[in-house]
Amino acid sequence: MRFEDELLPHLPRLRRVAYALARNPADADDLLQAGVERALLRRDQWQPGTRIDAWAIRILRNLWIDTVRSRSRAGETFVPAEQGDAIGAHGEQEMAVEMHNIGRAMGKLPPEQREVIALVMVEGFAYREAAEILDIPIGTLTSRLVRGRDALLGALGEAA
Incomplete structure (x- = not known):
């Protein structure tokens, strides 16, 4: 099977x-594009x-770590833009509000x-x-997760 x-x-x-990672749709799209491009260029480094x-x-x-580092070196402050939720048809409003609350709560967490x-x-x-993806010990992953x-639960409790 082909890499693509x-x-x-x-x-x-x-x-x-x-x-x-980015908490902003435009930055996320840019990050995804750069990531896919890098993956395609370095396909020989992936082990089938x-x-x-x-x-x-x-x-x-x-790539995201590199982006954040370069932004901080350039003296820029990265502030995620507030994203409005598109409120859908009847019955989807509650779901949209809850997803917005979860997104806001996630945005308040340390990276x-x-x-x-x-x-x-x-x-x-x-x-x-x-833990392997993040290149951290499993104990560190567990601690960060807890x-x-x-x-997250505390922030969602405040939003309710």
Whole structure:
């Protein structure tokens, strides 16, 4: 199977992870585009038989770290833009409000907690897989997950 055919089904997941990192749709799209481009250019570094999605998420994360570092060096302050929810048909309003509250609560988390929650709770990666993607010990992942989950639940309790 071609590399592109392996990567293609994972684009929605990569987009969600990019959004969890960037917290802004435009930045997330830019991050995803840069990540896919880098993955295509470095396809020879991927080892067939391993999880291509985990490999690509690691590329996204490294690109995002580079982006944040360059922005801070340039003296820019990165503030996520408030995103309005498109309120849908009757019955979807509550869901849209709740998703907005969750997005706002996630945005208040420190980046290291937000990325752990995005990988484990949103994307469903196993603890060990998420720890490998983030290149951290599993104990650190567990600690960040517990603190992040508590902070998220606290923030959602305030929103209610």
